[in-house]
Amino acid sequence: MKTLLALGASLWLAFIAAPAQADTPDYLSTLQASARASHLADDPAWSDLLQYEPYPVTGRLRSLADDAGFFNAPNGATNPAAELDATLARLFAPARPDTPDEHPQCRFPARYHWLKRRLAIEPARFPEQPCPRLDAWMKAINPAGVTLVFPSAYVNSPASMFGHTLLRIDAVGQTESTRLLAYTINYAAKADATDGFSFALKGLTGLYPGTLSSSPYYAKVREYSDMESRDVWEYRLNLGTDETRQLLRHAWEIGATRFDYWFFDENCSYMILRLLDVARPGLRVSQQFRWTAIPVDTVKGLVGVPGLVSDVTFRPSAGTELAHRASRLANAQMDAAITVADGHSPPASLGSSTAAIEQLEFADRLVSFRGHAGKLEQDDALARLKAIQTTRSQLPAINTGSVPVPPRPEAGHASGRFGLATGHLGGASALFLDLRPAYHDLLDPETGYARGAQIRFLDIGANWREGHGWQLERFLPVDIVSVAPRRSWTQPLSWKVRFGWERALGADRAASPMVAGGPGAAWEWSGLLGYVFLENQVLSHGDIKAGWSIGSGPLAGLLWDVGGRSRLQLEASRQWFVENRLDRSAARANLRTRLGPRDNFVAGYEWTRIELPSAEQQERRLSVGWQHYF
Numbered sequence: 001m002k003t004l005l006a007l008g009a010s011l012w013l014a015f016i017a018a019p020a021q022a023d024t025p026d027y028l029s030t031l032q033a034s035a036r037a038s039h040l041a042d043d044p045a046w047s048d049l050l051q052y053e054p055y056p057v058t059g060r061l062r063s064l065a066d067d068a069g070f071f072n073a074p075n076g077a078t079n080p081a082a083e084l085d086a087t088l089a090r091l092f093a094p095a096r097p098d099t100p101d102e103h104p105q106c107r108f109p110a111r112y113h114w115l116k117r118r119l120a121i122e123p124a125r126f127p128e129q130p131c132p133r134l135d136a137w138m139k140a141i142n143p144a145g146v147t148l149v150f151p152s153a154y155v156n157s158p159a160s161m162f163g164h165t166l167l168r169i170d171a172v173g174q175t176e177s178t179r180l181l182a183y184t185i186n187y188a189a190k191a192d193a194t195d196g197f198s199f200a201l202k203g204l205t206g207l208y209p210g211t212l213s214s215s216p217y218y219a220k221v222r223e224y225s226d227m228e229s230r231d232v233w234e235y236r237l238n239l240g241t242d243e244t245r246q247l248l249r250h251a252w253e254i255g256a257t258r259f260d261y262w263f264f265d266e267n268c269s270y271m272i273l274r275l276l277d278v279a280r281p282g283l284r285v286s287q288q289f290r291w292t293a294i295p296v297d298t299v300k301g302l303v304g305v306p307g308l309v310s311d312v313t314f315r316p317s318a319g320t321e322l323a324h325r326a327s328r329l330a331n332a333q334m335d336a337a338i339t340v341a342d343g344h345s346p347p348a349s350l351g352s353s354t355a356a357i358e359q360l361e362f363a364d365r366l367v368s369f370r371g372h373a374g375k376l377e378q379d380d381a382l383a384r385l386k387a388i389q390t391t392r393s394q395l396p397a398i399n400t401g402s403v404p405v406p407p408r409p410e411a412g413h414a415s416g417r418f419g420l421a422t423g424h425l426g427g428a429s430a431l432f433l434d435l436r437p438a439y440h441d442l443l444d445p446e447t448g449y450a451r452g453a454q455i456r457f458l459d460i461g462a463n464w465r466e467g468h469g470w471q472l473e474r475f476l477p478v479d480i481v482s483v484a485p486r487r488s489w490t491q492p493l494s495w496k497v498r499f500g501w502e503r504a505l506g507a508d509r510a511a512s513p514m515v516a517g518g519p520g521a522a523w524e525w526s527g528l529l530g531y532v533f534l535e536n537q538v539l540s541h542g543d544i545k546a547g548w549s550i551g552s553g554p555l556a557g558l559l560w561d562v563g564g565r566s567r568l569q570l571e572a573s574r575q576w577f578v579e580n581r582l583d584r585s586a587a588r589a590n591l592r593t594r595l596g597p598r599d600n601f602v603a604g605y606e607w608t609r610i611e612l613p614s615a616e617q618q619e620r621r622l623s624v625g626w627q628h629y630f
């Protein structure tokens with residue numbers, strides 16, 4: 001009897017399953033026809049899922065993905081309709097019991113989820129496949145919401161000069177004390193260069209692959225805040241659980257896909273925006289950044305979406321917290337605390353007063369700061385920390401105040417800048433044009449930017465003079481200056497580097513190729529920022545003996561903030577070139593006054609003396625003009 005019942009049940013199951021199997025081609029055709037009738041391939045959400053973007057000139061769609069495995073149709077990279085048809089067909093593929101995670105439903109879960117909703121796919125007629133790896137990953141993250149994380153610019157790292165953005169996936173039941181355990185979604189260039197020149201060259205030409213990764217938030221905080229001393233801003237986004245899960249599905253899709261990493265547009269911040277666009281169809285915030293996607297500008301774009309950002313949190317870096325604690329100590333107290341941190345005096349020598357407690361806490365953080373920076377051996381750092389913390393544990397808790405919260409990054413000026421000025425050059429009336437697509441220089445308002453950091457990319461300057469017409473003054477793909485003030489507890493190295501074309505031999509000679517840079521030092525006194533550099537330069541020009549020369553010499557400068565709206569920069573330099581091929585001196589003064597959030601008044605004066613074996617000339621430049629940020 002049991003055998004007959006089992007046989008009957010098997011026949012019944014086969015009977016009800018047979019129509020579904022036979023119905024698959026018809027149902028697939030029905031779904032494809034429905035998708036065409038509703039123009040689903042033209043839906044912006046489908047474009048976001050496939051990373052489609054219009055070509056800048058023709059407007060034709062093409063995907064940013066540079067990997068054939070991201071598509072199901074041979075022409076899927078440029079044909080949304082063909083890709084949609086092929087995707088539906090592949091989603092009907094037979095089950096793969098031995099390799100379930102390779103099934104198209106598991107490879108493209110975000111597309112599958114979106115199509116299932118838009119086409120109201122019937123589960124009984126569309127077998128859903130198990131995806132063990134995806135399910136385990138999603139369960140481990142346990143998503144409930146999303147926070148955009150913005151580590152501030154880090155001029156000493158080629159990959160982080162403009163800042164960076166990533167996403168923290170907040171878990172169900174997460175609290176302020178457990179947020180460090182959340183996972184992150186991070187997109188970055190898989191770079192093999194550590195110097196600014198190589199990184200900029202490859203990043204500007206798309207020679208790096210971009211990679212998506214996921215890691216615990218505490219690991220990223222340690223990297224940014226402790227090791228690189230970068231302040232971190234957290235922008236909690238108003239995304240629900242379903243939207244967050246769809247974002248993760250799309251991150252899963254693109255995680256194994258190659259995208260060429262382009263420094264200015266297809267970069268970390270742009271990919272983060274694309275993920276958010278998929279999470280919330282219709283958001284399309286990435287479309288604000290067709291040409292460039294500077295991280296701080298994308299933060300401004302997200303903050304500008306009504307209701308999207310629900311909360312903002314500031315996480316000071318180890319260096320920022322250390323500077324705050326240093327500001328609370330008198331000079332003598334500081335010197336005594338540093339002596340303890342150096343291991344030259346026992347912690348107990350500071351005493352037990354309230355001031356001594358602050359000194360101990362400063363010494364504790366200074367040792368940690370040096371350890372993270374690699375300036376102390378691990379064993380030495382641990383021994384000093386143990387001694388300091390043992391002494392500190394025997395004293396009462398005190399209130400040392402909180403680190404002041406600086407202006408938020410989105411409060412700063414836009415990264416692009418255009419300038420127009422009039423004046424005199426070489427004894428003739430002149431007009432001056434300047435264009436800087438990114439990002440910030442020493443004269444710009446510092447609100448929202450790192451103090452003492454200049455990062456200019458693709459900086460172009462030209463002038464027009466009576467009788468000479470328009471001439472190129474400079475084209476600098478990279479121009480970076482780090483003016484890092486030295487303090488009693490830290491002595492960072494200042495440095496500068498630039499390369500491109502400059503008019504180095506006066507207004508009557510054409511711009512020529514050059515590479516320049518060198519080390520320096522900086523100090524700060526009551527708002528005045530002074531600096532010196534040893535500026536080295538390799539210069540090529542037809543009017544120089546042998547066509548090129550190498551020179552070196554000092555440069556000294558001063559930055560002075562005048563009131564709350566103006567900044568004055570004074571500089572003087574002298575360079576001697578080998579074999580007396582060239583001797584060059586210069587002095588300049590530049591003033592910038594802010595007229596509004598997007599506009600500056602600027603004025604400048606420069607005197608230059610150039611000595612060649614065959615000639616000597618002096619030249620003056622005077623300009624008054626206007627700058628506009630965009």
